[in-house]
Amino acid sequence: MLVKQTVLVTGANGQVGRNICKVFDDSFDVVGFSRRELDVGNAAAIQKIFDVVKPEIVINAAAYTKVDDSETYSDLADRTNFHAVKYLCDACLNHNSLLVHFSTDYIFDGTKTDFYSEEDRANPLNIYGRSKSAGDHYIIENANQYLIFRLAWVYDNSGANFPKKILEAAKGKDQLTVVDDQIGTPTSADFIATTVHQFIAAKDTSNKQEFNGLYNLVPNGMASWFEFAVRLLSRAEAMGFHLKCKANDIIPIKSSHLSQPAKRPQRVVLDNRKIQQALGIRFALWDEYIDDFLEQLRRQNDKI
Numbered sequence: 001m002l003v004k005q006t007v008l009v010t011g012a013n014g015q016v017g018r019n020i021c022k023v024f025d026d027s028f029d030v031v032g033f034s035r036r037e038l039d040v041g042n043a044a045a046i047q048k049i050f051d052v053v054k055p056e057i058v059i060n061a062a063a064y065t066k067v068d069d070s071e072t073y074s075d076l077a078d079r080t081n082f083h084a085v086k087y088l089c090d091a092c093l094n095h096n097s098l099l100v101h102f103s104t105d106y107i108f109d110g111t112k113t114d115f116y117s118e119e120d121r122a123n124p125l126n127i128y129g130r131s132k133s134a135g136d137h138y139i140i141e142n143a144n145q146y147l148i149f150r151l152a153w154v155y156d157n158s159g160a161n162f163p164k165k166i167l168e169a170a171k172g173k174d175q176l177t178v179v180d181d182q183i184g185t186p187t188s189a190d191f192i193a194t195t196v197h198q199f200i201a202a203k204d205t206s207n208k209q210e211f212n213g214l215y216n217l218v219p220n221g222m223a224s225w226f227e228f229a230v231r232l233l234s235r236a237e238a239m240g241f242h243l244k245c246k247a248n249d250i251i252p253i254k255s256s257h258l259s260q261p262a263k264r265p266q267r268v269v270l271d272n273r274k275i276q277q278a279l280g281i282r283f284a285l286w287d288e289y290i291d292d293f294l295e296q297l298r299r300q301n302d303k304i
Contacts, residue, residue, distance in 0.1 A: 008055035011062030015156035019193035040084035085135035105152035110265025126262035156189035157296040170245040180226035180252035188289040216270035
């Protein structure tokens with residue numbers, strides 16, 4: 001009988017972390033810690049957990065993702081997105097553990113008209129992006145074994161996110177306004193967890209050369225927030241959700257009409273060919289994951 005490798009998951013109650021724990025549970029010995037259970041910004045706390053758990057793999061799903069709040073509370077963003085990453089990276093070095101980390105499309109400035117590859121230079125426009133970029137850089141410069149997966153527009157049936165806010169607003173309002181001049185790739189947290197599991201399971205964990213890399217991890221295609229909202233409500237209508245605001249009632253607006261403390265990149269579409277080639281598969285288009293999201297949300301609401 002094969003002994004399961006121990007996987008330590010930080011941020012286990014977040015969108016990505018929760019899905020990681022669920023997907024990895026069958027084939028790994030998963031030990032997950034929520035933000036309340038493990039303060040990743042505390043180096044001593046991390047060291048204590050490592051000494052007890054002795055993980056072969058550490059999946060860091062903890063992050064401070066409040067983009068606008070980061071402009072005011074930059075110390076909180078740095079604490080989780082840089083200092084905690086440094087502590088985890090150093091602990092992984094001491095314990096010879098593989099570090100799996102999640103980055104963001106917000107490390108780019110959005111001025112490139114083509115796809116962003118893994119080799120493109122970071123130039124974040126806001127404090128959130130700078131804190132995430134600093135964490136990425138530390139791992140690349142110091143880690144012995146690492147995988148960084150760069151994500152975009154993450155959503156899940158749990159937690160606070162764009163599609164859940166749109167659905168909730170559509171239940172009570174006749175019309176909604178959504179920006180149409182920010183472009184990216186909506187990415188399901190379930191898709192992220194499943195692909196990361198597939199990637200790690202397909203590799204030889206004894207070969208360290210297999211585990212030093214940065215990969216853009218998004219489905220295929222792109223959309224504006226407006227297009228995302230229209231597709232979401234269109235599918236929700238078809239699946240019988242009761243909405244006052246229909247897909248045709250959404251009004252496109254420009255980002256300049258919003259009051260947002262943090263500047264956003266206008267167009268960041270990540271080139272995901274590298275990870276598809278590594279896995280030997282082709283991802284689906286981003287909107288093919290919407291029905292699963294809606295079905296999970298409906299089952300969740302039925303239980304309430």
